[in-house]
Structure formats: C-alpha cells, structure tokens
C-alpha cells in the first residue's frame with residue numbers, strides 16, 4: 001500500500017493541493033478510483049475550472065452525480081461564489097440590521113458595505129458545504145480537489161479570516177447591546193446575534209475537522225522543478241501553521257527514459273530536483289509517479305494512475321532519491 005493510512009476507516013477528508021498543473025486533479029481522482037474499490041467515495045471539486053468533469057469526461061454539477069463506469073464513486077462541484085450568494089440571500093436581513101443598528105451609516109453606505117465581501121466568507125461557505133456533506137455521512141471517503149496553491153491556502157485560512165470579522169461584528173453588537181440595556185433595562189437576543197453565533201460555530205467546526213489528524217489529511221502534489229518545489233515549501237509551511245496533517249507527498253512527472261539526448265538532458269535536470277525534494281521534505285513519505293506517455297484523461301488512464309499511486313512501495317526521502325534517480329523507478333512503479 002503506497003498512500004499511507006489512507007485506507008484507515010477514520011480518515012474521512014483528504015485534500016489534494018499544490019502548484020498549478022502539477023497533477024492535483026489527476027491524482028485526486030485516481031486516488032478516489034482506488035478508494036472506491038473498498039469505500040463509498042465522493043470527489044468534491046472546489047476548482048472553478050471544472051477540471052474534474054473534463055478529466056472524467058463526464059459532466060458534474062452542483063448536485064452529487066454518480067460516476068458512470070465506476071462503482072461506489074460520485075462527484076460534486078462546490079463553487080465559492082455560489083455558496084456566498086446563497087449565504088447573502090439567506091442572511092441579507094441580518095447583515096443589514098447589523099450595520100443599521102451599530103453605526104451611523106446612511107442607507108447608501110449600508111448598501112455599499114453589503115456589496116463588499118466579508119473576509120473569508122466565500123471560502124468558509126464553500127467549506128461549509130463540504131463539511132455538511134461530510135457530516136451527512138452518506139460516503140466513507142471525501143476527496144477534495146483544490147485549485148492551485150493560493151486557492152487551497154485561501155480555503156484553509158478562511159476560518160481565521162472570518163473569525164476576525166466575527167470578533168469585530170461582535171464588538172459592535174456589544175456596544176449596541178450596552179446602549180439598549182441602558183435605555184430599556186433589558187436586551188433580547190435577536191436574529192443578528194443568532195447569525196453571528198452560527199457563523200462562529202461554523203468556523204469552529206471547520207477548524208476542528210481540519211486539525212483532526214485522524215479525520216483529515218492534506219496530500220501535496222509536486223513535480224521535480226524549481227518553482228514547484230519552492231511553492232510546495234511555502235504551501236507546507238502555511239499548512240503547518242494551521243496544524244494541518246501532512247504525512248506524504250506525491251512527486252509526479254518523473255522521467256523514466258534516458259534513451260534520447262533530449263530525455264537524458266531532462267532527466268539530468270530532474271535528478272537535481274529529486275535530490276532537492278528529498279532534502280527539503282524530509283519528514284514526509286514520498287510517492288513517485290512516472291510521467292506517462294499520454295495525458296491522464298478518461299476512466300482507463302485514471303485507473304492506471306490509481307494503480308501507480310497505490311501499487312508501489314512506500315519510500316522514505318533517501319529511498320525516494322535513489323529510486324527516482326535511476327532505473328529502479330520502473331520496477332517500483334510496475
């Protein structure tokens with residue numbers, strides 16, 4: 001078993017992230033294919049580019065859809081803008097009241113403020129949709145495909161951002177409450193207080209699952225190139241700050257052939273970065289994936305990638321370095 005512990009029953013939420021174009025979507029879906037052999041699995045795409053449906057060559061939408069041709073596997077797209085529009089529609093009154101009761105703003109100011117985004121709210125709402133799916137418990141594994149690094153980080157950092165906003169809103173409310181109590185002697189909690197409390201609970205629930213090592217894991221995908229390594233390093237440092245569980249890294253696009261001059265040159269360049277990867281991500285187990293002769297599209301190719309991800313040995317950084325640098329990769333990945 002290559003992807004360590006991913007078959008563990010407790011592990012529910014598995015997020016894939018990394019630099020643009022390194023193979024996140026391919027690896028996320030291929031992993032879901034393998035998991036679906038044993039577990040009822042849901043792929044959640046948070047990438048507005050809809051690449052999950054392109055990769056699977058079947059349309060997916062904002063409702064859960066079973067994947068034709070793969071038993072036990074479904075997929076859904078979650079869109080931050082859509083989730084935010086829903087939230088604003090649902091809480092328009094409370095947001096207006098929060099501003100009306102707490103400041104000296106006139107109607108135009110309030111309307112203007114309502115069109116501004118609350119920091120983190122769109123990503124929190126899209127994470128909230130993910131969380132609701134996990135809490136409904138209709139699936140055993142939830143695989144999240146994120147858009148490139150910045151997006152994954154926005155998703156992960158959104159609870160903190162929103163929490164900051166809630167604190168300010170709560171302070172404004174506290175002043176309002178103080179004033180009302182002063183004039184009328186009592187204060188009845190209203191729908192604005194209820195909304196803030198519910199937002200606070202959402203933030204907490206998201207933080208709880210993200211930081212629960214037994215339930216959630218983040219799998220970075222990297223390729224042996226300078227910029228991808230640097231970006232992955234930054235991503236991992238940020239994720240560590242948020243106490244996200246990371247145990248293993250997929251190193252994709254490893255060249256196998258040295259048969260022609262071009263391949264020889266590319267492979268020489270890769271060897272340098274393979275060494276750098278093994279020396280940079282020293283605490284992670286490594287999953288080498290060879291560059292395939294064709295793009296990973298359609299069910300058959302995804303199944304093959306799934307077998308590569310799950311079929312080989314689990315490598316420590318130094319084992320990865322020697323395996324990925326020479327011909328052993330061929331044997332390891334058969």
Ligand SMILES: Nc1ncnc2c1ncn2[C@@H]1O[C@H](COP(=O)(O)OP(=O)(O)OP(=O)(O)O)[C@@H](O)[C@H]1O
Nearest residue numbers: 020021022023024025026148253290291292295296
């Ligand atoms: N091991 C591989 N061998 C050959 N082609 C690959 C491999 N891994 C990924 N690809 C191809 O590389 C391209 C990018 O892969 P993918 O869409 O999975 O990356 P991504 O990280 O999700 O990209 P984005 O950042 O745009 O979401 C796709 O055409 C995919 O088929």
Ligand SMILES: [Mg+2]
Nearest residue numbers: 024025047051
């Ligand atoms: Mg993608």
